[in-house]
Amino acid sequence: MAVKVLLPNAFQKHTNNVKEISSTASNLPELVNDIEGRFPALRQHLRGDDGQIRRFINFYVNEEDIRFLGNEKYAFQEGDEVLVIPSIAGGCC
Amino acid sequence: MTTAYWLRCRECGKTYGHQPLSICDECFSPLEVAYDLEFAKTRFTRETISQGPLNMWRYKALLPVKDTYVPQTPSGLTPLVKAPRLGAQFGAKNLYIKNDAVCMPTLSFKDRVVAVALANAQDFGFDTVGCSSTGNLANAVAAHAARLGLKTYILVPSDLEPAKILNTQVYGATLVRVDGNYDHVNRLSSQIAERYNWGFVNVNLRPYYAEGSKTVGFEIAEQLGWRLPDNVVVPMAGGSLITKIRKAFNELIELGLVDEKPVKFFGAQATGCSPIAKAVKNDTDVIEPQRPNTIARSLAIGNPADGIYASRVIRGTGGWAEDVSDVEIVSAIQELAETEGIFTETAGGVTTAVTARLYAHGRIKPDELTVTCITGNGLKTTDCLDGAYEQRQAIRPRLADFENFVEERNAASQGLSLAGESYGG
Numbered sequence: 001m002a003v004k005v006l007l008p009n010a011f012q013k014h015t016n017n018v019k020e021i022s023s024t025a026s027n028l029p030e031l032v033n034d035i036e037g038r039f040p041a042l043r044q045h046l047r048g049d050d051g052q053i054r055r056f057i058n059f060y061v062n063e064e065d066i067r068f069l070g071n072e073k074y075a076f077q078e079g080d081e082v083l084v085i086p087s088i089a090g091g092c093c
Numbered sequence: 094m095t096t097a098y099w100l101r102c103r104e105c106g107k108t109y110g111h112q113p114l115s116i117c118d119e120c121f122s123p124l125e126v127a128y129d130l131e132f133a134k135t136r137f138t139r140e141t142i143s144q145g146p147l148n149m150w151r152y153k154a155l156l157p158v159k160d161t162y163v164p165q166t167p168s169g170l171t172p173l174v175k176a177p178r179l180g181a182q183f184g185a186k187n188l189y190i191k192n193d194a195v196c197m198p199t200l201s202f203k204d205r206v207v208a209v210a211l212a213n214a215q216d217f218g219f220d221t222v223g224c225s226s227t228g229n230l231a232n233a234v235a236a237h238a239a240r241l242g243l244k245t246y247i248l249v250p251s252d253l254e255p256a257k258i259l260n261t262q263v264y265g266a267t268l269v270r271v272d273g274n275y276d277h278v279n280r281l282s283s284q285i286a287e288r289y290n291w292g293f294v295n296v297n298l299r300p301y302y303a304e305g306s307k308t309v310g311f312e313i314a315e316q317l318g319w320r321l322p323d324n325v326v327v328p329m330a331g332g333s334l335i336t337k338i339r340k341a342f343n344e345l346i347e348l349g350l351v352d353e354k355p356v357k358f359f360g361a362q363a364t365g366c367s368p369i370a371k372a373v374k375n376d377t378d379v380i381e382p383q384r385p386n387t388i389a390r391s392l393a394i395g396n397p398a399d400g401i402y403a404s405r406v407i408r409g410t411g412g413w414a415e416d417v418s419d420v421e422i423v424s425a426i427q428e429l430a431e432t433e434g435i436f437t438e439t440a441g442g443v444t445t446a447v448t449a450r451l452y453a454h455g456r457i458k459p460d461e462l463t464v465t466c467i468t469g470n471g472l473k474t475t476d477c478l479d480g481a482y483e484q485r486q487a488i489r490p491r492l493a494d495f496e497n498f499v500e501e502r503n504a505a506s507q508g509l510s511l512a513g514e515s516y517g518g
Contacts, residue, residue: 009287010116037443045119055379056104056122058396063277065382065396085283087166088276088398093202093306093327093334093391093468 003080014042028072056087064081096158102318113217115299119336124300126157149308157301166237168204169308171196173316174183178432183452189464194437197318199236201229206305207237211415213301214292221291225282227275227391228257229469235266256473276396294369310341310355321356323461327443329360329369330392334402339406357495358406359502360414361447367416378404388477389439413456417446436471
C-alpha cells in the first residue's frame with residue numbers, strides 16, 4: 001500500500017528539491033516520521049519548539065482536509081494523494 | 094530613493110526583501126510587509142496625505158509600492174456616514190458606517206487590495222494574474238487587470254452567485270469554475286501558483302495584497318478628523334481585514350497622526366461558517382476548520398488563513414466575535430437599506446446583524462463611537478431576496494387607478510395598525 005505525497009515549494013530548500021514522494025505510511029503520524037526520516041533537515045522546520053507540527057502546515061487527502069477525516073486516526077487508503085500546504089492562502093476579508 | 098518596505102515572517106521574523114512570496118521557508122508561516130516607520134515619519138503626515146489624490150493612493154507612502162509607481166486604479170476613499178436611523182433601531186447613539194458597497198470600480202473593498210496586488214504584479218513582471226475568490230475578489234481582479242492590460246485566470250466555486258460570475262466575465266477574464274467550495278478552490282490556487290509563473294493575488298502576492306486593506310483603517314481615522322473610534326465591527330472570512338485595520342491604526346499611532354487610544358475590534362461571521370467566532374468564544378487562537386453552509390458565500394471560508402491573527406486581535410483588544418443565522422442576515426440587509434439607504438450584500442447583512450447583537454448584549458455601549466464596516470454591494474447578491482417582495486399588479490396610466498392604489502395601501506396599513514392595537518390590548 002502506498003500513497004503519493006506532494007510537497008510544497010517552501011519545503012524544497014530542505015528536501016534537495018524533491019517535490020513528490022511515495023510513502024507506505026498508514027496514517028499521518030507515520031507519514032510525518034517518514035518525511036522527517038528522508039529529509040532530516042526538514043524536521044527542525046516542520047516542528048515548533050513544543051515538538052508539534054507547526055499549525056500553519058495543512059494536510060489534505062485527495063480533496064479533503066485530513067482534519068475532517070479523523071486527522072491522525074485516518075487510515076490511508078491505496079492510491080490516496082496527500083497534499084501538504086503550508087499557510088493556506090486566500091481569504092476574503 | 095530606496096524602498097522602505099520588505100517582507101517579514103509573522104512568526105520567526107526572517108526577512109525576505111521584495112519578492113512574490115507568501116510563506117517563510119524556515120517555519121512555513123505567513124509573511125507580511127514591514128516598513129521603516131522612522132523613514133515614513135517624514136513622508137506620511139496629515140499634510141502630505143491631504144495633498145494626495147482623492148482615493149486610497151493618498152496613503153501611498155505606507156503601501157508597498159515604489160516611489161516611482163504612478164497609480165492607475167483610483168479605488169477607495171468611500172463614505173464614512175453617521176447612521177442615526179439604524180442606530181435608533183439598535184439603541185446606538187454614535188454609530189457610523191464605512192460604506193465600501195460603493196468602492197470603485199467593482200463595488201467592494203476588494204478593489205483596494207487588488208490595486209496594491211496588481212501594482213506589485215506589474216513590478217515583478219508578471220503578464221498573467223489570478224486569484225481564488227468567493228466573488229468580489231474575482232470582480233476586482235478582472236476589472237483592474239483589464240485596465241492594466243494583464244491576462245487573468247480566476248478560480249471560483251461553481252455555485253457562485255450569477256451576478257458575481259457575470260461581473261467577472263464582462264471584463265474579458267478567463268473564469269474557471271471549480272466543482273467544490275472556496276477552500277477547495279483556494280487549495281488548487283496554491284498548487285497553480287507553484288506550477289505557473291503567474292501572480293496570484295491571494296497566494297504569492299498575498300502580503301502585498303493584504304496591505305491594501307489598511308486603507309480602510311486610514312480612511313476611518315482621517316474621516317473622523319484624525320482620531321480613532323472606540324469600536325470597529327468587521328466581517329471575517331479569511332480574517333485578514335480586521336488585522337489590517339488594526340495594523341493601520343497602530344501605524345497611525347506610531348507616526349503620531351492620531352492619539353493613542355484603546356480600540357476594541359469585533360468580528361462578524363455567519364453561523365454556517367464561523368470558525369473564527371467559535372475560536373474567540375472559546376478564548377483560543379486555535380482554529381478548527383468547518384464545512385461552510387451559509388448564504389453569505391463571500392464569507393464562506395472554512396479554513397481561514399488569518400484566523401489565528403484575527404482571534405488574537407479581537408481577544409487582545411477586549412472585543413468579541415458573534416455569528417448570525419441566514420434569516421438574520423437577510424433581515425439585516427433589509428434593515429440597513431430601509432434605515433440608511435445602503436444596499437449591501439450578504440456579508441454586510443452579517444456585519445449589520447452582528448452589530449445589532451453586540452449592542453443588544455451590552456458588548457458595545459450606546460454612546461461609544463462605533464464604526465461598522467460594510468464591504469460589498471447588494472446588487473451582487475440579489476438572489477438572497479428572491480420572493481421577499483410581492484410585485485403588485487400594474488395599474489393603468491390613470492389618476493383614478495393611482496388614487497385607488499393609495500387608498501388600498503392606506504387601508505392595508507390601517508388594518509395592520511388596528512390589528513397591532515388589538516393584539517397589544
